[in-house]
Amino acid sequence: MSTRPGRSLGRVLEDFGHTLLDLLYGDPDAAGGIGGVGIHDPHDEQHYPERAIVLGVGVHGTQETARLLRQLAATGATALVVRGPVDEAGALEPVVRETGVALLALTRGASWAQLAAMLRTQLAEGDVGEGEEQTLGGVPSGDLFALANAVATLLDAPVTIEDRRSRILAFSGRQDEADAPRVESILARQVPERYLRLHEEQGVFKELYLSRGLVHVPAPTLDDEVALPRVAVAVRAGDEFLGSVWAALREPLTPEREKAFLESAKLVALHMLRFRAGTDAENRLRADLVTTALEGGAGAVAALGRLGLVDGPTLVLAMGLAPEQGEDHAHVTAERQRLASALAVHLAAVQPRSAVALLGDVVYALFPVPDDTPAARERALQVASDFLARTGDRAGAVIGIGSVAEEPAALPRSRSNADRALRVLSDGRNGRRAASISDVYVDALLLELRDLAVANRDELSGPLARLVAYDARHNAHLVETLRAWLDAFGDVITASASVFVHPNTFRYRIRRVAEVGELDLQDPAARFAVMLQLRLLGPEA
Template structure:
């Protein structure tokens, strides 16, 4: 998207653009006709237009906007999205939320904090006068502390913000270390997006009050545009990551588009839950993993079913573990996160790496909650044994043979022949070491081996037979 056009009074508009704002359109068909004339691929109309007709024009997507949203707000958001390149790579361009907080603080002559609907801090102004412990604690904790939230709730602040667009003053609470606060809702149409708070000893009046109200409108446009940009980027990113994990034929090209130029990539598979609730926790993990635009983070993520998959450039498994730890630290304490890390892979090997990460995730879920996430290149032996045990549970291990016959003999006669065979193989045929493992004399091992040879044909001198018995024993541990 490179340009925006608004239909004028001319019957045949000469202006062209990718997005058409259907201001004044009486029907969807009329807006589509305007879009075709302007060579636009998207037409935006308000919910008040006639929608009974169904335009048949191909190549024009129609988006219907809620009637409660003003065209000025729509135009600001659309122009911001289409002309996104005007922002600086550092994110401190003219629409940066922190820069906006600074400008608003200068206009109202008080320290400003911008919060979302859940009282989480989105941005704050430079230190100014009227700083108090409550503001400091809010900023450091990145959200309003519980005691402060309870205080505002008792004053009816949240009810007022949810129902009114007028600023509200909350008197100072000296005993709690809080100066006065002026708060105004951040809203687009009827949708509440957050709130703007100003530290001030008395209610704002005159031009400062007007500046606060106007600033809240600007914040609303910024939040709406940022949300739309982030959601669009998440969708594109997820589609490409899923393609890599499914073995896309053009994997190298897809990885390049995602900015994954490293040849040392790892797949991290994550699951999360809050108590018995899984889906809410998973969405929080995905939101956190994809917070920030692509250039500001090295990872790329997708949510597939009940698992978040992240592709991360990482030569060492500890790099992936640190990434997982940082993700966990940014989430609410009650969320439990399990993770599995693949071995190093190239872009063309990410489908295999996905399977490795899933198997490591299964390992982690079976371990204590405080255990470090396993990585495939460190835990491949345990995963191999899990695969063998899975084969055993599906009935694909032999029902007859030396190990099976010794196991049946143990059950019938309370002998320890299978344990003896396992210890002897583990000690590579050393009776003394095998006896130490079992806590018996080495002659007891030799005596048992002779009796075991009478029960079944062991062929312990054959290396292939020994290997086969070790594999079967590993697959049937605890059987």
């Protein structure tokens, strides 16, 4: 079992070992703690967490790597990860000594996205709030990687901890001593589909679900692949099946080790429950902190401090789902939670200090910006638009962006403006999926005026009331004619084409509008009054 801190570079290398990462140069013990994960983008402004481990996606060659190492040293980064193998790596050793930034290589075939997710999972312990570290069975509570290493030591064999869907939650060291299918599983964080089908056909999963003992799986034979035999044990909390632990064996387990494996499954269950509860508790705590910050009261400064957002301007993003007629409530709730998690991951990649929480039916994000400038607001809009483009139209999500809050007391106003922009977008008439309040201010104001008119039980009056009554009696389309004429700024040709009638017919109808409605269309005040009534209370308003 590791005694290294969970947020240290040494611990990352110990857990991910030669399966995912290789240390090229640098001293992991001298590197200190890791503050977060950053992704290098040469075409965008960079905002890394303090003491970041930076993923150099697309970084190639010694010159480019050396230049990036020096840039990262200025930001206080801990380590840089590049894709292996690294040609002429020896030329980079002096640069690593000069900068103090460790250089790691990601194994060929491994996914950058999977590495980022695994690193964030390992580093997430203690991100929000403070508290004393708890242990279960001598292992830090919820630390599945440390537990996997402890079990592997007991069995003298590499192990994986998997969830109910055979996704890899954690793995021990020494995976290079296993076989190619195990390494493939680690890299993909998922047992390969061909082996899942084989286990299903052989009844392995059925036996695992029903058995309270060890399940011995003979070496699978698929084409020319060579694999070791496995032994697995179910992880249960009462009658609930939480997952399983798998060991790849080069020799059978002794009776003592079999007993130890069975006993370890009970400890794994406690840690998996603690991990699940800790994640839920962290999400609730983060939601509470975001809520406190958005309220802007006495606790807002403290909440922003715990979220790491107290030192600079921030704006609020509000994401909602456009309503679908007859859609199942449970489906909408699940989709909303999925989008909240996806937005959190997306924002963490571009602005690690952002905070996301689902409050009621709306997903709120606190997004730090450098200042209150058009460029900063445009940056937030671009980030929101990029996220919506990735989720696709099927999700139906829209994002409203509030004003920039220079201080904590201004956050409630930013949230209110984000809600106002979100309401305009959710109305569906705007046609946009993301917008800042400055872009839709007039639309938001009209919606609020309509609310006021409805609250006061206002009714149509004057010329528009007379036209609506006349249309109801004679089916004359005078209101439609007036709306088209106003929208076209009095251009009869354009207006008549929009309602598909001959221009002469349209001219006749617009004269009837003036006569029946007793409306002076040459009077700007009269035109504005009827335009406003049409937008607020008119038919199809």
